Amino acid sequence: MAVVDYNAPQSVQEAVALLSGSDIKTKVMAGGTDLIIQSKSQAVEPLRVVDLKHIAEMMSYSLDDGGLSLGPCMCCAEFTALHDVEMLYPGLVEAAYLIGSTQVQGRASIGGNLCNSSPAADTIPALIAIGAKCLIVGAGGERTVAVEDFVTGVGRNCMQPGELLQRILVARPAPGSRDAYLRFIPRTEMDIAVAGAGVSVTLDSQGVCTAARIAIGAVAQTALLVASAADALVGTKLDEASVAKAAAVASAAASPITDRRGTIEFRRHIVGVLVKRATLIAKERAQASL
Amino acid sequence: MAKLHITTSINGEATEFLCEPHETLLDVLRNDLQMTGTKEGCGSGDCGACSVTVDGRLTCACLVLGVEAAGREIGTIEGIGSSDKLSVIQEKFLEHAALQCGICTPGLVVSTQALLEQNPNPTEAEARYFLAGNLCRCTGYDKIIRAVLDAAATMRGAA
Numbered sequence: 001m002a003v004v005d006y007n008a009p010q011s012v013q014e015a016v017a018l019l020s021g022s023d024i025k026t027k028v029m030a031g032g033t034d035l036i037i038q039s040k041s042q043a044v045e046p047l048r049v050v051d052l053k054h055i056a057e058m059m060s061y062s063l064d065d066g067g068l069s070l071g072p073c074m075c076c077a078e079f080t081a082l083h084d085v086e087m088l089y090p091g092l093v094e095a096a097y098l099i100g101s102t103q104v105q106g107r108a109s110i111g112g113n114l115c116n117s118s119p120a121a122d123t124i125p126a127l128i129a130i131g132a133k134c135l136i137v138g139a140g141g142e143r144t145v146a147v148e149d150f151v152t153g154v155g156r157n158c159m160q161p162g163e164l165l166q167r168i169l170v171a172r173p174a175p176g177s178r179d180a181y182l183r184f185i186p187r188t189e190m191d192i193a194v195a196g197a198g199v200s201v202t203l204d205s206q207g208v209c210t211a212a213r214i215a216i217g218a219v220a221q222t223a224l225l226v227a228s229a230a231d232a233l234v235g236t237k238l239d240e241a242s243v244a245k246a247a248a249v250a251s252a253a254a255s256p257i258t259d260r261r262g263t264i265e266f267r268r269h270i271v272g273v274l275v276k277r278a279t280l281i282a283k284e285r286a287q288a289s290l
Numbered sequence: 291m292a293k294l295h296i297t298t299s300i301n302g303e304a305t306e307f308l309c310e311p312h313e314t315l316l317d318v319l320r321n322d323l324q325m326t327g328t329k330e331g332c333g334s335g336d337c338g339a340c341s342v343t344v345d346g347r348l349t350c351a352c353l354v355l356g357v358e359a360a361g362r363e364i365g366t367i368e369g370i371g372s373s374d375k376l377s378v379i380q381e382k383f384l385e386h387a388a389l390q391c392g393i394c395t396p397g398l399v400v401s402t403q404a405l406l407e408q409n410p411n412p413t414e415a416e417a418r419y420f421l422a423g424n425l426c427r428c429t430g431y432d433k434i435i436r437a438v439l440d441a442a443a444t445m446r447g448a449a
Contacts, residue, residue, distance in 0.1 A: 003312040006294070006357045033353050036314065037334050049311070051358065077347060101423020102401065104335055106349035189422035190336075 003039050005048040012057065012137060012166055015050055020139055020162040024048040028164050030058075030073040031107035033100065034116045052164070058111075061085070067172035072111020072165045077102070079110060088172065090285060091179030091198055091278075095126035098183060101190055111165050114150065117157045120193045120218040124151060126181040128215035128225050129198030132170045138163035148215070148225040177202035178285035180278040183217070184270045186261075193218040194262040197250070197274035201233060203286045209233045214246060214279075219254035219271045226253045229275065238283045246279060247272035298359040300325070301369030309356035316340045316351035318359070319366060327367035327396045331425070338424035341397035341404075342366050348404040350423075367396035370403060378448070379403055379441045386437035390428035398424045402438050410446055414439060 005024065009015040019026055026048040029035050039047055052058045058073040063084050070079075076096040079085070086093045092110075099108050099122055113123045114134070127147040134145045139162050151157050159165070173179070179200035185191035196217035202210050212230040217223040229249040236242035251272035258264050293308040300323070309318050316333070319325045319342075331339030333352045340351040343365035344358075351366075371377035376384070379402050389395045398421065405412060405420045412420065417438050418431070426434060 003355065006311040006355065008357075008360075031353075032355065032358075033335055036353055036355065039312065040333070049355075051355075053358075075347070100335070101338065102404070102420050103338055103341055103348055103350045103423045104353070106344070106347045107353050189419055 002044070002046060003049050004046040006051065007049065008051045008054040010054055012055060012164075015052060015055060015164060016137060016139055016162065018050045019164060022048050026050060028052055028115070030109045030112035030115070031075055032112075033104050033108040034112065058166075063088070063172075065172060068168075068170040070110065070168040070170070072114070072168055073109045074111075076105040076108050076110065080105070089130055089170065089179060091181040091200065091282065092123065092126045092130060092132075092170075095122040095181040095183075095196075095198065098122045098181075098193075111168060114147065114168070115157060115159070115165055117151045117153075117155050117222075119154055119221055119223070120196070121223070122181065122183055122193055122196055122217070124223040125196050125198035125215035125217035126179065127168070127170075127198075128223055129181070129200045129213045130170050130173070130179050131200075131213060132168055134165055135167035135169055136163050137166040142166070144169070148223070151222040154221050173200070173289075174202065176204060176286050176290045177211070178282055178289055180281035180285065182274045182278045182281070184274060192261065195219050195254075195256070195267050195271040195274055196223075197271060197278045199275065199278040199282045201238065201279065201282045201286050203238075203283070203290065205290060207237050207287065209236055209238055212246075212279075214250055214275055216250055216254060216271050216275065219256040219267050221255075224253060226250045229253065233279065238279060243276050243279050247276040250275040294357050296357060296360045298362055298364060300364045301366060302363075307356070311355065311357060313356040314352050315342065315344075315354040315356050315359055315364070318356035319351060322356075325366055325368055329393050329396055331393065331397075336423075336425070337394070337397075338401060338421075339394055339397045341400040341424065343400065343404060348401060365400070367400055370399055377403070378444050379406070379438075382437040382441040382444065383434075386433045386440065388429060388433040388437035389426075394424060394426040394428075398426070398434060402441065405438070406442050406445060410442060412439070412442060417442075 183196035256267035329339040331337035
């Protein structure tokens with residue numbers, strides 16, 4: 001793909017009109033950290049780009065009693081500096097902080113990470129763990145899809161031609177409810193997840209877990225919501241045995257591949273370890289929020 | 291293909307250029323504006339040799355389209371120090387011999403300036419994490435980190 005036409009619409013309506021107005025292959029651009037590289041690797045096919053960063057609402061966020069409404073194109077460097085968001089969704093912020101380098105975080109966005117739909121994307125398990133939803137808009141109107149249903153395969157998602165991701169929506173966590181995200185890489189920075197785990201837990205005043213969500217990444221074609229693993233936590237005080245059970249169920253739900261980053265056996269094992277550790281971090285945060 | 295006329299600001303100076311839609315900001319800086327201080331290493335956002343700032347935010351020029359510079363404030367290595375007076379960061383890189391081949395150095399200087407504007411007193415770990423996107427295949431990083439921390443201390447003392 002070689003970029004032959006660049007458009008910078010000022011409104012969502014204008015962007016939607018541009019998406020369906022051409023015979024040339026048209027792609028939405030957020031930070032461009034994936035798209036620009038892809039466009040250079042296959043420079044034959046002409047590509048029309050619709051840059052969403054001139055649309056104010058794509059770059060902004062709001063946080064109120066209803067929760068977080070995030071403009072999908074806000075860059076990760078800006079997002080990870082939002083202290084009010086970090087207080088309520090520390091796991092999502094830590095996932096955004098793990099994407100690439102400082103330079104990449106200056107461009108890359110959570111919406112872009114989601115729409116690029118890599119199995120190893122760090123923010124996708126973190127978003128699933130907190131029950132995030134995608135507000136999608138197209139010529140036919142709006143629809144809302146849960147993040148766990150948004151990604152449909154490697155590099156594939158449920159968006160139809162002419163649609164774009166307008167907003168990422170997350171309910172406000174109650175006191176006693178917090179999240180965490182962990183990934184494994186063989187070095188300390190600048191790598192792609194070998195496995196990842198996002199966990200959110202809700203505790204009552206007695207410390208009993210009343211709700212939980214566990215999502216695992218880089219161990220299947222898409223990030224997976226593992227409801228049966230979360231079920232192992234509900235009704236417990238997140239003691240060692242119940243957390244170990246959740247980890248074992250999550251490991252069993254994984255269907256990883258062997259590649260140069262890790263083997264099937266290693267990924268299956270390590271994702272359980274990550275679920276266990278992320279659960280304990282989320283537990284500590286949930287206790288502190290009560 | 292019709293070239294696009296872009297008006298921008300580079301290192302505080304109003305600048306105009308013509309570019310094609312597929313050209314990156316790195317292509318424009320090096321090939322059209324002859325600002326070759328910004329280096330091309332990988333061309334895929336992994337090495338940091340082309341580090342620049344866009345509206346004050348550190349990024350890789352290879353990950354930005356040239357057309358996106360329109361109306362923005364671009365900062366490059368050419369805006370740091372001058373031929374008769376180096377910046378403190380540049381002086382400390384020389385003093386600590388924090389370079390060998392020099393290809394990564396402009397990017398590291400731009401990134402270090404961004405780091406110290408954001409965090410004037412970084413720990414070694416903070417400096418290493420912030421600069422993890424600037425690869426150097428010569429030095430092993432130790433001298434670079436010493437130079438960065440010394441520059442930070444000097445700039446705090448001077449402030």
